[in-house]
Amino acid sequence: MDVAALTPERARSHFREGLRTPTAGWCRGWTQANLLAVPRELAYDLLLFAQRNPVACPVLDVGDPGAVSTALFGGDLRTDLPAYRVYEDGRAVADVGDVRDAWRDDLVAFLLGCSFTFEDALLRAGVPVRHIEAGTNVPMYLTSIACRPAGSLGGPLVVSMRPVPASLVPAAVRVTARYPAVHGAPVHVGDPGEIGIADLGVPDFGDPVEVRTGEIPVFWACGVTPQAAVMASGVSFAIGHLPGHMAITDARDDRFQVP
Amino acid sequence: MDVAALTPERARSHFREGLRTPTAGWCRGWTQANLLAVPRELAYDLLLFAQRNPVACPVLDVGDPGAVSTALFGGDLRTDLPAYRVYEDGRAVADVGDVRDAWRDDLVAFLLGCSFTFEDALLRAGVPVRHIEAGTNVPMYLTSIACRPAGSLGGPLVVSMRPVPASLVPAAVRVTARYPAVHGAPVHVGDPGEIGIADLGVPDFGDPVEVRTGEIPVFWACGVTPQAAVMASGVSFAIGHLPGHMAITDARDDRFQVP
Known part of the structure; x- marks a missing residue:
């Protein structure tokens, strides 16, 4: 499979069907993103943390509470990433391929920029x-x-x-x-x-x-930074992507390029 | 008085002493900012609104709840702007030179970029x-x-x-x-x-x-955009600067210049 040539939709369908793989090199020209979903009562702290640490946490999109897709990500955030990490009380308690069971109605999904996006430009x-x-x-x-x-x-x-x-x-x-x-x-x-x-x-x-x-x-x-904050701060509950196993969005990478 | 040559600290002391004036042309080389302070329970919506409308609402700094100064603004946000507008239930209820009486411990102050900052570069x-x-x-x-x-x-x-x-x-x-x-x-x-x-x-x-x-x-x-949202959305309580009567920060304008 030429993973670089896949569309985001095709890639996500592979992940939804169970393929578990880091996404570096996938979907050339499309923007990859870090996922961190936190309970609504923590969303302000996370958005402010991102605002105060913009190089590590560039916010691309924020979902509505409970929503499983966002403006940038047309798939289902609970199934369409290759792997997830679930946190309880600041500890990683599970690395899984699907978080339909763990998802909660009060979760707010943050999509943050990922450096995989510029690797095609490096090459x-x-x-x-x-x-x-x-x-x-x-x-x-x-x-x-x-x-x-x-x-x-x-x-x-x-x-x-x-x-x-x-x-x-x-x-x-x-x-x-x-x-x-x-x-x-x-x-x-x-x-x-x-x-x-x-x-x-x-x-x-x-x-x-x-x-x-x-x-x-x-x-x-690296956009795993807020997951490190979840751990360091003992956050009660959060769901992130498994590091390196990103959300592949529907946004072209040149959208985020500046002159 | 050569207002262009004043330091932010001197300008703020004039405002604290009661001078009421728009700040275009003041403190050449220093960054001016829009103020909007909202109750903590609204802070997430405002930060997300700013994130989603970054051209109108470029966040320069966000204070802690109740704090009357921020990292960028060394003065007292309740007294050191030339004038304020107080909102209740989405209506402007007072234009005043001082908001010590109106300030609340649950207010979160947002400082947003202001186009007065680039007027010196235009000139x-x-x-x-x-x-x-x-x-x-x-x-x-x-x-x-x-x-x-x-x-x-x-x-x-x-x-x-x-x-x-x-x-x-x-x-x-x-x-x-x-x-x-x-x-x-x-x-x-x-x-x-x-x-x-x-x-x-x-x-x-x-x-x-x-x-x-x-x-x-x-x-x-224009950074008055979130004040228009306060009005359009019937926000219960908020304090903004009086449009054009800005917070003059301690940040040099070249800090916000890109190549």
Whole structure:
């Protein structure tokens, strides 16, 4: 299956039928999104958290309470992602392929930009994307950088990492800076220790990738950040996507490109 | 008094002492902001309304419930604006110079970008700004363009208007597009009737200005838009700035400029 060539609707039907896979490289040209659904009484804190941490949490769309689709996402948010993570009292209690049973009428779904969206632009600019080459999930890490808290929500910045040949780092920065709504330019280039990452080989989410001689690890803010806040803040109930297993929306990626 | 040369702190002390004036042309180089404070139970709807209508409602800062200053605004939000408008059940019930008596502990203050912020850049680019020349308030109009509603909040887009010599319209667009956080590029150029404005001589807020031969009316989204939503939606209680009488923040305007 040429997953890059699929339409969002076709991809979602595969996920609805049970296919469980990271979505990097899927549906070239379409915007991928992080999902976090929280009870209505927490929605203000989450929206404010996103507002205060816009690089990590670029809000693309917010659903009405209980709604299982949004303006950007025509599918069913309970079934049409490849996998989900359910949280209770700040702990991940289940990784599942379907959340019809766990869904609640008071849940407000947030769709946040995802850096998978600009990976096609990176490839077109000649910047290799290792986890796509390897067919694995992108590596993601908790950092020592604290987000600006909002109400009951606070926690660390989460980043995704792509190893980039040193000579292509400027191109990687330039290309991704044009997509601020899907995390934009990197937040850190080089030494992982400086942002509190002890071992690149042991990501907190996703799979490790090889960093070759002459390559520099480049870090982008990641939309798993609010899930880290859910954990750090002991949120009573929330449903997120399983990191790397994104919502593929009906929005073209060039919609979020700036000149 | 050379109001353009004042620091935000000095300007705010004049307002605190009772000076009541529109703030166009004040504190060159500093960011001006719209104020809207709503009860905590409405804060989610307002933040979502802003998220869904980002050109009219660019959120610069949101205070904690009851707080009378924010990260961007070091003064006292109850006294340090030149004038306020108090709303009850969607009706403007008072225009006052001080809201210490009306303020409530459950109010959440929103500061939204204001187009006065880019007027200095317009002047530097050779684009005249008529209401500054005339020493009056900018004219603002309710339009026939509906905002995307959010929860209990909906209403029309409000615009500010500046007459621009036809040859300078491209410059006005180019300059202001660099300030997306303070409304950015115009939303309409030319015929006011096309956006439901019957008579430029009778603005809904602020003062009329002369449109001279060879000039084209240019319309920017305006941060009074959420006050129009307060009115259209019958919001129980809210405090806004009196249109044109802005909060002058401690943030430099170049902070909100993009390349």
